[in-house]
Amino acid sequence: MRLRNKPWADDYMNENSHIVIADPFSKKGKWATEFENDHPIHIEIGTGKGQFITGMSKKNPNTNFIGIERVKSVIVGAVKKVKEAEVANTRLLNEDADDLRELFEESEVEQIYLNFSDPWPKARHEKRRLTFKTFLEQYQSILKPDGTIVMKTDNRQLFEYSLVSFSQAGWTLEEVSLNLHDLEDPTNVMTEYEGKFSEQGHPIYRCVVRVP
Template sequence: MRQRHKPWADDFLKENTHVIIPNAAEKKGKWQALFGNDHPIHVEIGTGKGQFISGMAEQYPDINFIGIELAKSIIVMAGSKVKEAGLDNVSLVYQDAADLHELFAENEISVIYLNFSDPWPKKRHAKRRLTFHTFLEQYQHILRPDGEIVLKTDNQGLFEYSLVSFSQFGLKLKEVNLDLHDIEDPENVMTEYEEKFSAKGQPIYRCRAQFSRGPVD
């Protein structure tokens, strides 16, 4: 989807480096020091306008959250939301998540959220899906041995592909939910897309997966 240019985006990035972290690679292995505590760190890849990460940070103040977003016009909207809410347990990163090794050290992250990621439906684009094996290799490296991947999507094809990809990579499926809103999970924090799709009656799929062995070297 084409995003509208935000004339104030560059100024926001310059003036709010405590929210949207510049030179984020320099924080590799030091994210807990940035937050000033030893709380677990959860990462959302593709944080969008920030509704999910802000809601999670409010609901779980003893968890640190990092949101990664590539679109400048979008991440400044998420930054505005975080700033207005006064959340000190959220940091945002304006960067491509293609190489997470640059951002995080081994075992540094406890949970990775993949919310309504681009399904890249064409077979030749499979390697761009965030549950392709090359991404799973990166997740395994940065996640703690007991860490989890949490996937939510409205796209049945991506969900089915991801379940197979997780299984082939040796992950253990802790949850497979074919209609998340049917169970009315009170702890579920909805994204903007989730609200939109569920309002149309579309099922929301969610799964939780865990690596069955420790991270790779």
């Protein structure tokens, strides 16, 4: 689906520079200073319209959340949600996270969320999957020792691929759920896609992985 261009997006983000960080690369190793506290840092790759990160921020006021979304016309929706929720523990980055090591120092992050990432089903696109080995190397670098990744998807093939990828990297699978909503987990915050797919009867897969 083609996204509608929003010509006002740049102005809106500039007006809310306390939420959208204009030069996030300068914050590398200094995110604690940005938040003015030493709370754990959790990042979401592919924030979308911000339902998940806003909900998590409300539930966890003593955790700092950073959402990364490359599509300008999408991230403005997240900015609006964060602004309306009046949560002080959230920042958004309008960046294409080609290499997270340019945004975060080694061991600066405690947890990473991969929510409904593009499955890139064709074999020739394997390197674009966010659980391909080169991405796992980035995650391991920026995560603290014993840091975790929480992945949710409705795509069975991507889920199975990711479980193998995590295992081959020598990471510990702490949870594997083939139908998340059967667990009735009170800590789970749904994304926009999760709500839509769940209503359609699709199972939601989740895994929690701990790095060495």
